[in-house]
Amino acid sequence: MAKLTIDDLKKIKEKVHNEMSLRDGDRRVKITVHMGTCGIASGAKEVMDTLLAEIDEAKVHDVVVTTSGCMGLCSREPLVTVEIINEPPIKYEYVNPNKIRQIFKRHVLAGEIQTPFVLAKGSEITK
Amino acid sequence: MLTLSDHILDITENSIRAGAKLIEISVDEDSENNLLTIEIKDDGHGMDQNTVQKVLDPFYTTKTVRRIGLGLPLLKDAAERSGGTFQINSQENQGTTVKATFGLRHLDRQPLGAIINIMVILIISNSDIDFFYKHRHNDRRFEMDTREIRKEIEDVPINHPQIIKYIRGTMEEGLREIEPEA
Numbered sequence: 001m002a003k004l005t006i007d008d009l010k011k012i013k014e015k016v017h018n019e020m021s022l023r024d025g026d027r028r029v030k031i032t033v034h035m036g037t038c039g040i041a042s043g044a045k046e047v048m049d050t051l052l053a054e055i056d057e058a059k060v061h062d063v064v065v066t067t068s069g070c071m072g073l074c075s076r077e078p079l080v081t082v083e084i085i086n087e088p089p090i091k092y093e094y095v096n097p098n099k100i101r102q103i104f105k106r107h108v109l110a111g112e113i114q115t116p117f118v119l120a121k122g123s124e125i126t127k
Numbered sequence: 128m129l130t131l132s133d134h135i136l137d138i139t140e141n142s143i144r145a146g147a148k149l150i151e152i153s154v155d156e157d158s159e160n161n162l163l164t165i166e167i168k169d170d171g172h173g174m175d176q177n178t179v180q181k182v183l184d185p186f187y188t189t190k191t192v193r194r195i196g197l198g199l200p201l202l203k204d205a206a207e208r209s210g211g212t213f214q215i216n217s218q219e220n221q222g223t224t225v226k227a228t229f230g231l232r233h234l235d236r237q238p239l240g241a242i243i244n245i246m247v248i249l250i251i252s253n254s255d256i257d258f259f260y261k262h263r264h265n266d267r268r269f270e271m272d273t274r275e276i277r278k279e280i281e282d283v284p285i286n287h288p289q290i291i292k293y294i295r296g297t298m299e300e301g302l303r304e305i306e307p308e309a
Contacts, residue, residue, distance in 0.1 A: 004297045009279045012289045037198040040133050067252040072192025
């Protein structure tokens with residue numbers, strides 16, 4: 001494989017520019033993977049890797065992924081929050097690569113909340 | 128925490144919470160001296176000296192949602208388990224530097240792990256923060272600086288899938304060339 005250079009980056013930029021003008025950059029969903037010490041130690045990184053691969057495979061552009069720290073429910077980690085615009089956030093508990101695949105395909109893409117994995121609905125209150 | 132990359136991700140999350148805009152992560156492998164050094168440096172809001180004294184206490188945390196804070200104590204333990212050392216320096220309003228050394232070939236040193244995945248996770252989830260990754264293996268070096276990438280891509284977001292693919296690609300190539308021992 002040829003070595004990647006700054007020129008490749010420029011080509012990518014041009015390509016992305018062309019594509020961007022054809023598409024609205026709307027953000028429909030925000031997915032937060034909780035990445036505190038507890039989350040990382042219980043497998044949040046694998047969950048995140050799987051999620052990124054799923055998003056890449058599905059070629060969706062309206063899903064934003066972010067991380068957050070621990071919210072005090074360490075025993076239920078890995079935790080993932082799915083926020084679809086105009087809907088209350090859903091927190092999933094004990095997430096693993098298989099569960100995140102199901103959550104992404106069924107909830108994020110098809111809109112069906114995966115009740116068996118849900119910890120809570122709504123935002124947490126942190127003091 | 129099974130790999131050193133997990134620790135790096137964890138400590139970097141502290142920097143992000145401290146409002147850092149630039150986070151430098153350096154991995155330094157010195158085979159001759161059997162030494163592996165990992166340093167995470169941020170320009171966040173830092174800590175006063177009183178707080179720095181307390182961060183290695185597992186029962187100290189600045190969070191109110193739980194009463195324990197294990198990130199730094201776990202890294203210190205991982206370093207000392209492999210005959211290494213641990214240092215933290217912090218200046219209020221200037222930033223914090225965490226430095227851990229490990230016995231490179233020590234039996235109890237955790238493997239470095241999937242560092243590329245960690246960098247990708249950090250960049251995707253914190254597109255407003257710059258990351259500078261430096262990796263040295265004896266006389267071979269690799270660097271990845273999101274500030275340089277940002278200069279080239281102008282208004283394209285750094286967490287765009289194509290840019291991430293590029294970052295992953297350059298890191299894979301770069302690390303393959305320096306053949307990390309860790």
